[in-house]
Amino acid sequence: MTKEPRWKSQELETADVRQKPEFQNRVKGIDGKHVQTLTRQLEKDGRLAPIEVAKIGKALYVVEGFHRLEVYKATGRKTIDAKVAQMTLSEAKDWALLANTTHGKNLSQADKASIFQRYIVAGRHVWSEGETMPVTALAGTLKSSRAISADINGIYSHETVRTKLKARGLDLDVTVEFPGGYKPRQPEEDMLVSEIRHEAIDSLWDFERHYQSLEMEDQQELLGIARGIIQNLEDGKKPNRVTECTGRIGLDI
Incomplete structure (x- = not known):
């Protein structure tokens, strides 16, 4: 859809790189857990892959690498490796739209x-x-x-x-x-079988994320509900829909 920009490798001042919401192609925006994963990677390797930056006029906007930029800012890194290309606003929107469709954190x-x-x-x-x-x-x-x-x-x-x-x-x-x-x-x-399957897998990862955010007592209750759903499915029965639990957690699954 969009021609490959003429990138130029540069080391930029982290504070100079701006974030424009319309260039973010993830519905939920920054994923804190993914930021933590990248932070550990940065601590281990000393750097992350360069982000992609659109230079619109004199302003610098990240079009690919929002999570990496977040990591560098959160850890106080003064500079960040980047690939920079001069773009119009329209070109930057087009390029940002398809960022991470072939690599990076999986799209939901x-x-x-x-x-x-x-x-x-x-x-x-x-x-x-x-x-x-x-x-x-x-x-x-x-x-x-x-x-x-x-x-x-x-x-x-x-x-x-x-x-x-x-x-x-x-x-x-x-x-x-x-x-x-x-x-x-x-x-x-x-025709949508493949997409439905991927959506179900995404839901399982959402389950894991919510599970990790709970206290042990609530985790055990959540696992018990999940086991009941799985058993019903294996028995060919339609699971009862659970909307709330006895503990502090509220579910709608």
Whole structure:
């Protein structure tokens, strides 16, 4: 979707690098636990991978590496390694949108949904003048699901993109989507299986994060509820929904 910027390696004053909320592609923002992990890595290795910084006019904005910047500021490091590129505000938004889609801390399902929504709102799902497009495409027409999936670095498969576009009332041109007359073999309701699986895994990691934040007594109660849910699932039964516990914790699972 966006051309690789012309990066220049620099050592920047940490305090000079600004954070712009619209450049953050994670719904929950900074994850304290991930900051702790990176802090330990910094203490061990002495440095972290360079962050990516957009120079807009004379101002410096982080577009990739929010957690690393947080670590350097929290630990009082005066300078930080960075890759810097001159960008317009629009270019910086485009680049920041896809930060961490191919590396770094895994994106949650909410992160992916937010990225996709911002991509659509920005109108990147239609061909624009200046883009390298198929010979049969016209500026202003909807891209194929494969082109969109490639634009967003594959965070969604092209089948999932197709389904999500349809849910928004955006119907793909059949001749563009299936130039050889190919029709999807799977029913549409099966196309999100992979994403549902990943969402379930993300939920398990959320469970672990909440578990670690509790006192031992509440941890044991939470584990007991989890075991009951697992047993019911293994027995082919639908688990009862728990909304509160006898201890200090409140659940809605």
